[in-house]
Amino acid sequence: MxxxxxxxxxxxxxxxxxxxxxxxxxxxxxxxxxxxxxxxxxxxxxxxxxxxxxxxxxxxxxxxxxxxxxxxVVPSIAAIIDIYRVRRLVECQALAQAYPQHPARRRLRQAVEAAQRLRDAQDWRGVGTANMEFHKTVVELADSERLNAMFAQLLAELRLAFGLLRDPEFLHAPYVDMNLQITELAEAGAFAQAAAMLQDYLAHSERTVLAVYARHLAGMEAAG
Known part of the structure; x- marks a missing residue:
């Protein structure tokens, strides 16, 4: 054994x-x-x-x-909707209820600064990876190993959904500055405001991904 x-x-x-x-x-x-x-x-x-x-x-x-x-796997529309449902429940609550001096706040800043450097270098896949690190760190504010493990799997599913978009700049560029604003609010201790901004941010991201995926499916049907 x-x-x-x-x-x-x-x-x-x-x-x-x-x-x-x-x-x-x-x-x-x-x-x-x-x-x-x-x-x-x-x-x-x-x-x-x-x-x-x-x-x-x-x-x-x-x-x-x-x-x-x-x-x-190629994510379904139902899977994408469910991913974002879980993200809103987990990420927004983790941010809203964060401990003011939580050490993960520093890693939020590091992830944002990495994304800014990669954006300047036009490395959009790298920006996407830095974005994943940012959201992973948001969840770490909850101090739950179970949530961290669950979210690691969800991040992989999320990146697959992002992979359906052929233009990573279009996908990731708007969120670099949004992540910075959320980080600045967290650093100021305004966690409730940061969580409200993240809620709107995730709704916008979900609409973008679903719209592109719908066009992807339409293109596949037309080609078939």
């Missing part, structure tokens, strides 16, 4: 690495995953990789199709 634990831990780590690649935008919706290439790049056995795949299929991040292998 003791010998089984390291293999399970390795599968967990591989799953986390794949989740990080999803959050960073390295893996995109609909992309088929090569077992051979991934096992080589992650330096793990195919059996370990398959166990990690099973975990991520269970989480709804990957999909397995008979005779076609494993691919990154």
């Amino acid at each position: 003791p010998a089984a634990a390291p293999a399970q831990n390795l599968s967990d780590r591989v799953a986390e690495q794949l989740r990080s690649r999803l959050v960073d935008g390295e893996l995109v919706p609909g992309q088929r995953l090569s077992e051979a290439a991934l096992a080589d790049s992650l330096q793990v056995s195919r059996n370990t990789l398959r166990e990690a795949f099973r975990m991520l299929v269970h989480e709804g991040l990957l999909v397995h199709a008979p005779n076609r292998g494993v691919a990154v």
Whole structure:
């Protein structure tokens, strides 16, 4: 029995690495995953990789199709709506009820400054990753390991939804300055005001993603 634990831990780590690649935008919706290439790049056995795949299929991040292998899932409209519902419940409450001197406030500033540097360099995928870090840090204000773990999975799903948009500048550019304003409110201790701004921000983001996704589906139907 003791010998089984390291293999399970390795599968967990591989799953986390794949989740990080999803959050960073390295893996995109609909992309088929090569077992051979991934096992080589992650330096793990195919059996370990398959166990990690099973975990991520269970989480709804990957999909397995008979005779076609494993691919990154393409989020549905219902999934996107649910993601934003959870974001409003979790992020806005975490921000509204934050402890005034919480150390995560400094990481909010760091994430915003990273996004500004990446924006200046026109690295829009990098801006998207910094944006993910900002929202992850917002949730950390709640001091709940369970919420942190749940939100890590949700961030991966969210990045997949963002991956449906072919113009990352259009998607991410407006939110760099909004994140800065929210951070400044948090630094001033105005958490309720920051949470109200985030509520409006998330509503705007949801409308943008759903509108683009609707056009994406219409284009697929026209092509079919």
